[in-house]
Amino acid sequence: MLDQTSRDLVKATVPVLKEHGITLTRHFYARMFAHNPELKPVFNQGNQQSGGQQQALAMAVLAYAEHIDDPMVLLPVLTLVANKHVSVGIRAEHYPIVGRHLLASIKEVLGTAASDDLIAAWAAAYGQLADVLTGLENDIYGRAALTEGGWTGWRAFKVSEKIVESEEITSFYLQPADGGKVPVYRPGQYITVKVFVPVLGMMQPRQYSLSAAPGNAYLRISVKREAQLAEKPAGMVSNVLHRDINEGDILEVAPPMGDYFLHEDRDTPVVLISAGVGLTPKLSMLEHLTARKSGREIRFLHACRHGGVHAFKHRVRELAKMQPQVKSTVYYETPRASDQKNIDYDYTGRLDLDKIADHVIMPQADYYVCGPHAFMQAQVASLKSLGVDASRIHKEAFGSGGFAD
Template sequence: MLSSAARPYIQASVPVLQAHGLAITTTFYHNMFNAHPELKHLFNMGNQANGSQQQSLAAAVFAYAANIDQAHVLQPVIDRIVHKHAAVGIKPAHYPIVGRHLLGAIAEVLGEAATPPLIAAWDEAYWLLAGEFIAAEARLYQSTGYAADQWIAAHITEVNPTADGILSIQLAAEDQALPAFKAGQYISVAVTLPDGLRQIRQYSLSDAEQNAGYRISVKREAGDTHTPQGTVSNWLHQQAAVGGQLLISHPYGEFTPDLKAKQPLVLISAGVGITPMLSMLKTMVRDQSTRDIWFLHAGRSLQHVPHLDELIASTEQLPALNLALYIEDKPGFAAERLVQAGRMRVAEWPFNAALNAEYYLCGPLPFMIEQWQALLALGVPPQHIHREVFGPESLSQAA
């Protein structure tokens, strides 16, 4: 718990962080990477280049200060970040580096306003949060049996285009069984780019757990292998080939519904956000679930829907599955009954889901915010709505 001496300084920092947060985090990353260039191998340099990571950290620091005594607000996102940290191999030794440069950036940007008591208060607050992360990450590493930065050499057994701009990659380990995973989890993939920089990205597993190994479905992002944005996805699209090798992490992530529960399950996705939903759906097909399932997906066209054939087949294998595809460009389609023209609007669903259902969202952040707000407006309790977020996210978006 934050001390009574530090609390007033942290609370007084809220308006200061709102005004200067982005300057602080920009200075923080600049100084830290100058002093520790090796950390560029851990951080997503695409998000650094477009500024989203700096904005996200600024919002997170502000939200932490604003909710310092409200653990229920911070805990869901802390849990999510712990899994992301484990997936890239964050170690306890990284926290002193981050703390030193974050406090240094606060002092540099605020100047004389950064009084010794203010810096001391933030030092205390930082280590309270860092201590939570370190302990939670240690427990997670112990539960998986994998140490931080321990990678699995996986062999590529299949590579197939599965939609416009999306590549399906099947992975297996030659000398060991790949670790078990829960539907909805992801793995990290670490690649070394032509300039020698190692970059790590997370990809949801897009199939049910099976002896054949893992499957990821990778969207080619804007950019190329020579620019920060899209470096890894473009590298995979260009370089992934049967017989090749990828370094992958143990599966992580807490976006994992209890698929054996009885209440209705509603899976809502857009774009490549369909991938964890596919893993959930394929797992229920494998287990011949009798649960009521609604699967709602939004896409630009049918050519942009990954693994469309598997979705169609699932409707024949699961009688309780309700599938609706919201397609902006609606062409003729054999399974016309499954396609809704235009954008997804919760209030206009072709069927009604119970308010006691569990709702899972994955897709671009604006899409998830829109659906989240629509569900709340319908009276769905917020504790029944879950979402997966890849890329920078602020603690202030926890709900």
């Protein structure tokens, strides 16, 4: 625990972090990549370009300063960060590098306002946070290595099948190239895949939720191709995967992890809520529950634009037919003339939980939400207003999420 003087000094920086946090973290990344360019391929350069990672780090530093008297209240988000770190291979030896650039950035951005005492207080505070994170990360590395079929670091997987699921989502079936075991994982968890991105001239990691139930002879990921839009460049890794990676190719894969997974220690109802490609972790959960013939009441709610981008519609319908306690409800925002109402989708427009509260609000149910940021915010707000306890709402952000909520 830091002494009172150091904690007061750190807390005194809260207003300045609120105002200049992003300037600080932008400066930090530019500085770190200039001095330690070998770290660039470790970081998601898409998140750097969109500003998502600068924002995530700024929120994290601010939250830590605000909670410096009791940093363990941040444990749930620190667990998310630790999983993300392990998923891209961050090790204890990286912390001094980040620490050096962070402290130098505080000095350079704050100028004369950064007294020696303040820098010393932040150095101690950073050391404390680094200890918490490396402790969590060591546990995750240990568990990944000890899991059946598990490993640490990167392992080569061969693409055994590449299947088009919709106009924009394609699945990749992955099998260990060493002929070894496929790892056990919890439905909802993700793997990280590393590919060479020609436009950057470097490798890049991206996380993908496992879309199939555990226990198969493969890992399956289902990737949306992020097309170029007027205001946004084409996604780097998703386009490489769709365009260049084919059956027989090898992908570097980090082990399954993540703190968003199906809670199996209960037999209460499960409500799975997604939009777009956010259905991937839920599909793993649904396949797992049906394979186990779980008696749990299951609602599968999915929203997408129209039938052309509606992935896995036949699979979900088939699973729902197999077990009467699975009820699937689909929303098309803008159905095409060729989309068949009552077969492919149930409602036109956006998913609105308030309107179907009788269908989704069940005692002791767990709610798993995944989709674009605005969609998740809306669903979580609706669930809370319908009286669902926050501890029963589980969500996965397909970007840098944790501290932003």
